[in-house]
Amino acid sequence: MKTFVMIPTYNEKDNIKILIEKILKLKIKNLNVVVVDDNSPDFTWKIVQNIAKKNKNVHILLRKKDKGRGSAGKDGFIYCLKHKADIVVEMDSDMSHEPKYIPLMIDELKNADLIIGSRQIKGGKEIGRSLIRRIITYLANLYIRIVLGLKVKDCNSGFRCFKREVLEKINLQNIKSKGPAIVQEILFKANIKKFRIKEIPITFINRTKGKSKLGLRQLASGYFMVLKLKILSIMGKI
Numbered sequence: 012m013k014t015f016v017m018i019p020t021y022n023e024k025d026n027i028k029i030l031i032e033k034i035l036k037l038k039i040k041n042l043n044v045v046v047v048d049d050n051s052p053d054f055t056w057k058i059v060q061n062i063a064k065k066n067k068n069v070h071i072l073l074r075k076k077d078k079g080r081g082s083a084g085k086d087g088f089i090y091c092l093k094h095k096a097d098i099v100v101e102m103d104s105d106m107s108h109e110p111k112y113i114p115l116m117i118d119e120l121k122n123a124d125l126i127i128g129s130r131q132i133k134g135g136k137e138i139g140r141s142l143i144r145r146i147i148t149y150l151a152n153l154y155i156r157i158v159l160g161l162k163v164k165d166c167n168s169g170f171r172c173f174k175r176e177v178l179e180k181i182n183l184q185n186i187k188s189k190g191p192a193i194v195q196e197i198l199f200k201a202n203i204k205k206f207r208i209k210e211i212p213i214t215f216i217n218r219t220k221g222k223s224k225l226g227l228r229q230l231a232s233g234y235f236m237v238l239k240l241k242i243l244s245i246m247g248k249i
């Protein structure tokens with residue numbers, strides 16, 4: 012089984028090296044890491060390039076034209092499929108998602124097709140986020156679940172593990188979201204295709220290094236995108 016961990020980055024120079032080291036330390040057989048960087052001005056990509064020179068299982072996908080969390084995720088997934096991944100893990104690069112959960116997620120693929128690292132089920136937690144941010148996340152989840160008709164509790168989690176088949180069937184080329192709504196779009200499509208989705212509890216640790224790229228305005232436009240996704244699906248365009 013060939014596994015790829017796909018990590019989108021933008022200005023993550025203080026996090027990326029430590030994260031990659033932690034992932035490689037897990038000693039998962041046939042594990043590859045691909046970092047999808049949008050030409051970060053802080054030279055995150057250069058750090059990854061240097062690691063990749065010494066380790067053939069570490070890859071950098073440097074994007075110079077396109078920008079955004081959505082299209083980075085899309086290109087990253089396409090890259091993993093092209094490189095014959097059987098399993099793809101997607102995670103953030105800011106240490107919010109702890110690598111120790113990766114083996115558990117892979118193991119859970121025995122029981123489902125898509126595993127979500129969840130803060131919103133029993134045993135899941137969020138550390139270091141303000142009450143207001145947690146309330147926004149909670150309400151956003153409720154809204155997404157209703158609009159997209161999902162049973163998943165944590166629809167905002169970008170820490171997930173996919174069987175290859177899921178990514179093959181959801182038509183990545185047709186992904187509409189340029190920004191963070193790609194997380195919900197993929198979930199929505201996987202649910203429409205009737206893949207088995209399972210959540211496992213994680214402790215999410217708010218970033219301590221670097222800055223969040225997803226401010227309130229981006230979050231809001233992401234939630235508008237969710238509505239657009241529903242409308243597109245009614246029109247048969249998804």
Ligand SMILES: Nc1nc2c(ncn2[C@@H]2O[C@H](COP(=O)(O)OP(=O)(O)O)[C@@H](O)[C@H]2O)c(=O)[nH]1
Nearest residue numbers: 019020021047049079080083103104223224225
């Ligand atoms: N390639 C790429 N990655 C991005 C972009 N925006 C955010 N990211 C990455 O996506 C992940 C989540 O972003 P983050 O800023 O932590 O969002 P938050 O956790 O919602 O505050 C991190 O690994 C970021 O570096 C982007 O425009 N392009």
Ligand SMILES: [Mg+2]
Nearest residue numbers: 103105107218
């Ligand atoms: Mg983050």
